[in-house]
Amino acid sequence: MRIRTPVRDEVLEKLQAGSLVYLTGLLFTARDRTYQRILDTLRRRGRLPENLKGHAIYHCGPLVRKVAGRYEVVSCGPTTSSRLDHLHAELLRRTGARLLIGKGEIGSEAAREISSLGSAYLCFTGGAGVLAASFVKGVKGVYWEELGPEAMWILEVENFGPLVVMVDSKGRVFRAKNI
Amino acid sequence: MEDLYQHIAEMIRLAETRLPPDVVRALKQARKAERNRMAKIQLDCMLKNLSLAAERGVPICQDTGILTFFVRPAHLADKIAPQIERGVELASKQVPLRPNTLDPLTGKERPWFSLHPEIGGKELEIDLLIKGGGSENWSRLFLLKPGNGEQVVEKVISTLKEAGGRPCPPVVVGLGIGGTTEYACLLSRKALLRPLGPPLLDLEREIMEKANKLGIGPMGLGGKTTVLSVRVLTAPCHRATLPLAISLQCWVARRAFLRVRDGRIRVFQ
Numbered sequence: 001m002r003i004r005t006p007v008r009d010e011v012l013e014k015l016q017a018g019s020l021v022y023l024t025g026l027l028f029t030a031r032d033r034t035y036q037r038i039l040d041t042l043r044r045r046g047r048l049p050e051n052l053k054g055h056a057i058y059h060c061g062p063l064v065r066k067v068a069g070r071y072e073v074v075s076c077g078p079t080t081s082s083r084l085d086h087l088h089a090e091l092l093r094r095t096g097a098r099l100l101i102g103k104g105e106i107g108s109e110a111a112r113e114i115s116s117l118g119s120a121y122l123c124f125t126g127g128a129g130v131l132a133a134s135f136v137k138g139v140k141g142v143y144w145e146e147l148g149p150e151a152m153w154i155l156e157v158e159n160f161g162p163l164v165v166m167v168d169s170k171g172r173v174f175r176a177k178n179i
Numbered sequence: 180m181e182d183l184y185q186h187i188a189e190m191i192r193l194a195e196t197r198l199p200p201d202v203v204r205a206l207k208q209a210r211k212a213e214r215n216r217m218a219k220i221q222l223d224c225m226l227k228n229l230s231l232a233a234e235r236g237v238p239i240c241q242d243t244g245i246l247t248f249f250v251r252p253a254h255l256a257d258k259i260a261p262q263i264e265r266g267v268e269l270a271s272k273q274v275p276l277r278p279n280t281l282d283p284l285t286g287k288e289r290p291w292f293s294l295h296p297e298i299g300g301k302e303l304e305i306d307l308l309i310k311g312g313g314s315e316n317w318s319r320l321f322l323l324k325p326g327n328g329e330q331v332v333e334k335v336i337s338t339l340k341e342a343g344g345r346p347c348p349p350v351v352v353g354l355g356i357g358g359t360t361e362y363a364c365l366l367s368r369k370a371l372l373r374p375l376g377p378p379l380l381d382l383e384r385e386i387m388e389k390a391n392k393l394g395i396g397p398m399g400l401g402g403k404t405t406v407l408s409v410r411v412l413t414a415p416c417h418r419a420t421l422p423l424a425i426s427l428q429c430w431v432a433r434r435a436f437l438r439v440r441d442g443r444i445r446v447f448q
Contacts, residue, residue, distance in 0.1 A: 061241065061242070063238060063241040063275065063277045075232075075238050075239070075240060075241035077241050077242075079242070079313065080313050080316070080345050103313075103344070103347070104398070105345070105399055123398070123400075124224075125221050125224035126240075126344075126398055127225065127228070127239065127240045127311075127347050127429055127431040128225060128228035129232075129238065129239065129240045129241040130228050130235060130237055130239065131224055131228040131231055133237075134231060148277075162220055162224070164400060174400070176344075176394055176401030176402075177217075177394065
């Protein structure tokens with residue numbers, strides 16, 4: 001299934017655990033320190049530099065280089081999503097973002113919370129950083145640059161995938177099968 | 180050997196951008212053997228990623244890891260440490276490498292690599308192991324009861340089960356059994372420098388068979404390829420102890436070697 005960000009409710013409702021998704025639009029990268037920065041800002045009733053409503057948060061600390069004064073993404077695979085299990089729900093609630101993209105299974109409580117917000121969690125192949133970068137059309141912006149790879153990078157992507165729906169908005173969770 | 184740092188930078192570039200042939204072979208064999216749809220999709224992405232990285236000459240994974248160097252003979256380590264530092268600096272810019280290391284207390288960025296002088300060897304030998312954070316979080320050390328070897332298999336299997344898809348399987352399992360606490364850990368790292376392939380010991384076979392029946396599969400999405408290879412290194416241990424160190428290496432199993440023979444430097448995987 002092909003989807004575009006920002007995602008609408010009716011699209012989110014169609015996502016089914018275990019199905020494949022290709023995403024076009026924007027990815028907002030956020031990992032350990034970015035999560036902290038976003039939440040610190042919003043808890044203090046501050047404003048984020050960008051409106052994340054309906055958008056996709058990508059658990060990723062990209063490897064970037066500057067070519068002729070512009071950022072180029074070299075490699076941008078996902079990082080382990082379950083490290084942030086205790087914060088996913090609050091992040092989605094406070095930012096209005098609707099999709100989480102990362103890698104690996106997440107805890108059942110985090111999965112329940114994500115579904116109950118009508119959101120979904122998708123995963124991409126860990127380690128496949130160059131493949132991920134091949135879908136990036138450009139860097140649309142970067143905030144909190146002092147965090148380096150943990151800054152919030154805004155990546156414009158086209159047909160980023162295959163992403164596997166791990167947790168869907170109806171509370172279904174993809175379970176690995178032996179054969 | 181004034182330009183040794185350039186060869187060290189080249190060794191890092193090689194390890195970051197290409198996987199050793201035995202690792203590629205193991206991944207391709209796994210792709211052929213898998214019947215699970217998700218496993219096939221994940222392995223296809225991994226193999227496609229490898230060709231893209233080689234084509235573009237860039238790091239396979241954005242997590243360019245922490246670099247661990249083993250240097251022989253030990254007396255040369257002091258002498259060449261500045262060259263390693265310079266080589267890492269050069270590679271950081273050229274490859275490039277992601278600034279991965281932070282001071283554990285202040286959280287400030289602080290470049291670092293791990294360096295171990297070793298006994299043995301005549302001319303200079305450097306082994307490089309590169310490991311990312313995702314697999315590193317599943318390193319384990321157990322002090323088992325002596326004379327109970329079955330516990331080794333149990334501990335490895337339970338570690339793999341708990342880790343699931345998070346260390347980026349299919350993984351290589353490096354085990355250090357025996358020695359002292361610190362020595363077992365080092366052995367488990369050195370085991371990851373060994374070529375992948377069929378089990379060499381009964382213990383390796385038993386772990387491999389049990390692990391690949393867990394159904395974790397590539398990226399934890401199911402399938403029969405959870406472990407690509409198991410490598411065990413041992414050392415004698417105190418009769419009251421049985422140390423077991425487990426190092427899991429992600430499917431991007433990066434390593435490279437530098438050898439000097441008759442003054443000529445060679446870098447390979």
